[in-house]
Amino acid sequence: MAYTLGIDIGSGFSKALICEDGLIRSHAIAPSGGDYRETAGKVVAEALNKIHLCSSDISNTIATGYGASMVGLSDQTATDISCHAAGVRHLFPSARTVIDIGAQYSKAIRLDDTGRTTNFLLNEKCAGGSGKFLQIIARILHVSIDEIGPLSMTSSNPVQFTTGCAVFAESEAVSRIAEGALAGDILAGIHKAMASKIVNLVTRLGLAEACVVTGGGAKDLGLVKAIESELGVHVLVPDEPQITAALGAALMARAK
Numbered sequence: 001m002a003y004t005l006g007i008d009i010g011s012g013f014s015k016a017l018i019c020e021d022g023l024i025r026s027h028a029i030a031p032s033g034g035d036y037r038e039t040a041g042k043v044v045a046e047a048l049n050k051i052h053l054c055s056s057d058i059s060n061t062i063a064t065g066y067g068a069s070m071v072g073l074s075d076q077t078a079t080d081i082s083c084h085a086a087g088v089r090h091l092f093p094s095a096r097t098v099i100d101i102g103a104q105y106s107k108a109i110r111l112d113d114t115g116r117t118t119n120f121l122l123n124e125k126c127a128g129g130s131g132k133f134l135q136i137i138a139r140i141l142h143v144s145i146d147e148i149g150p151l152s153m154t155s156s157n158p159v160q161f162t163t164g165c166a167v168f169a170e171s172e173a174v175s176r177i178a179e180g181a182l183a184g185d186i187l188a189g190i191h192k193a194m195a196s197k198i199v200n201l202v203t204r205l206g207l208a209e210a211c212v213v214t215g216g217g218a219k220d221l222g223l224v225k226a227i228e229s230e231l232g233v234h235v236l237v238p239d240e241p242q243i244t245a246a247l248g249a250a251l252m253a254r255a256k
Contacts, residue, residue: 005058006249007044007074008083009036009067012103012131013216016043017246018051018058022090022254026050027243036067044073060253064245066104078252081109081120086248088212089115091238096208099198099227099235100244101217103131108201110208121201131216134223137190140173141183145220152187152222159189187222195226202231209233214241 003025008015010032017027028046032039040063048054063074064083071077088095089111098109109120138145159176176186194217202211211233217223218241228235238244 002059002254003053003057004250004253005044005047005061005074006083006246006251006253007040007061007063007065007068007071008080008243008246008249009040009063009065009071010102010104010245011066013242014039014043014065014067015243015246016040016047017243017250018047018053019247019250019254022251024247026053027240027246029242032067036070037072040067040071040073060256062249062253062256064249075253076256078249080245081107081117083245083248083252084214085109085111085115085117086251087244087246088214088238088248090247090251091244092210092212092236094210095212095236097202097205097211099202099211099213101131101198101213101215101223103135103216106198106201106215106217108198108205110205119205121205123197123201133190133194134217134220136170137173137187140170140177141186143183148187149219149221149223151184152191152220153225154184155182155188157182157185158192159186161189161193188226191220191223191226192230194223195230198227199230207231207233210236212236212238214238214244216242218242 006017014032015029018025026047028043061074063071064080068077100107106123110118
């Protein structure tokens with residue numbers, strides 16, 4: 001048996017995942033914080049401890065993500081695009097389009113019939129299409145990130161936002177609160193605005209089914225439903241959508 005380790009250091013969250021002969025055995029997720037090297041050590045230790053392994057049991061490690069170069073625990077690094085593609089392909093062999101909604105950026109990735117990346121696009125340097133946007137609005141509404149999805153699903157009159165920019169939308173949300181708009185209606189409006197920006201990426205790339213949504217944003221059911229509505233197709237979501245890049249890294253480590 002061979003254990004391989006994938007480490008994904010994102011700007012918002014870090015993940016470690018251990019595979020045994022290509023099967024997922026353990027994973028850990030934690031906020032990245034300000035010290036990527038320290039956080040990487042913590043998630044790796046947690047993933048190892050869950051299945052009673054030590055670092056010497058790992059045959060190969062690949063790191064990916066925003067802070068991959070700072071990990072110091074890996075044998076090599078790989079791009080997050082290639083790792084997402086490998087991870088999603090493993091979970092959903094039919095996948096042809098991947099939408100990854102991270103804390104800093106959102107990405108749209110196209111795969112061919114063999115799972116190889118053929119093209120990808122990132123949202124512009126604006127939080128309007130990323131998880132950061134949800135954090136900003138959650139702070140304004142005094143709700144937790146976990147409450148956003150369910151609360152938005154209660155909406156019967158979504159607020160229409162006139163901007164897709166996170167800075168201006170924040171100001172607009174404050175104004176809507178002052179006007180008496182319900183939190184659920186504000187969140188539903190935010191989801192629609194975010195979905196519009198994300199789907200614009202997919203449209204420019206060219207949608208091919210099956211479409212898979214990953215990243216922390218995929219845990220927000222309200223946002224996923226808004227994306228489905230904008231795309232006009234059903235999307236697939238992994239059971240744990242934050243670990244696909246770490247999974248891909250672990251699988252690639254096995255291939256090495």
